[in-house]
Amino acid sequence: MTDRRDFIKSLGIISLSGIPTASLLPASFSAIPSLPGPAPSQPTESYWDLVREAFHIEPGLCYLNNGTMGPSPLSVEEATISTIKSVNSNLGYGGGEEVRNHLAALMCCKGSEISLTHNTTEGINVAAWGLPLKKGDEILLTTHEHVGNAMPWINRAQHHGLTVRTFQPAATAQGILDQLDSLYTKKTRVVSVPHVSCTIGQLFPIDQICAWAKTKGIFSIIDGAHGAGALTLDMNRTDPDCYITCGHKWLLGPKGTGFFYVPERMFDVIKPVFAGAYTDRGYDITVSPATFEGYATTAHRYDYGTQNSALRIGLSAAVAFHQLIGPGAVQERIFHLNHLLYTRLAQMGQIELISPAEEASQSMMLGFRHKKLDYAQVAAALMKHPGRYRIRQVPESGLNSLRVSTHIYNSPAQIEGFAEALNSL
16 A cells, blocks of 8 residues: 555656645645555455545446546546646746656656657647658558547648558458558558557557568558557567557546657657747857757657646656556456456347457457447447446447447446446347
């Protein structure tokens, strides 16, 4: 058991105008229930019960839509709110830059290779507009893209005469790699795919995809919105040209936080399209013509201007909460819950599972359809059920399906209750 006050103090992340961390915490902070300790090697349900106490999800609501937005644990709320109060009381400016190193530890990369954004879409726009593409170049996307990984590329294509080619992803990892091989042409310049698809939770073989892209001399841009906080990540192993993600989903961080990894080798390849304070090494407008000494030597070249330090400090607290439990334990738990649900729904004759059957392509989300009822009817009925089961409707790509996503605050009992509610429709 870890006291929340000691937990936030131990982060060493709140430093505004030299004010000690403890002074930023409200007097009521110590009354908040304790944090769970690190997950044991074989966590029991009683351990996960303790983890659920770190959240204050509305009683009676069974939230099965973490893939859209994750609830933040109380420690994240307190770190964020305390910083907001401090800024408004003492007008301390800045802070939260340490989050780059905290995120780098999570991603297995350098802090200098982390750029901070407000969401995944913003990061994808940075990559889509910064890459050196020309008229006639082709970009490969799947038909299962979130709008955040579709519109930036389509928009760039509209401006510069590029072609966006799409493919329906195969149901297996090898099938996807075979598809990419068959789709590649001499005009192909970018492959941009999700780490986990937002529609049916398909886990893509991104290590192999990034390696394949290198053999073809093309750019690999990964939409990792469903990566950070759910999957154990190692950018040195995956080696993408850019991995873009957010803090408000699986990391359970503040809403309005995002970040991306860009390796040093890509700094002079992905050009900063927008710029402002902190993106440069120096400039001079007291002379004419104005001089420019170059962009920052880190990924800070891609983010600029006044930012919300409270969100950054809250994001650091979210990383700390994730690391406290253990990334491996988190992934194992949420995959286990998904497997329980997949197995249960597979036994129901009126349900059509549309997520891959291949275990290597499964994740912490799954998609399904009801064979007799409209998907919107099913979602509405489940929310009106006494269990109040909130899931996501998926109209994208004409799927007209439903998606369930689970996290560490969910339980096998909730999975069973959901299955029974679905079976009763």
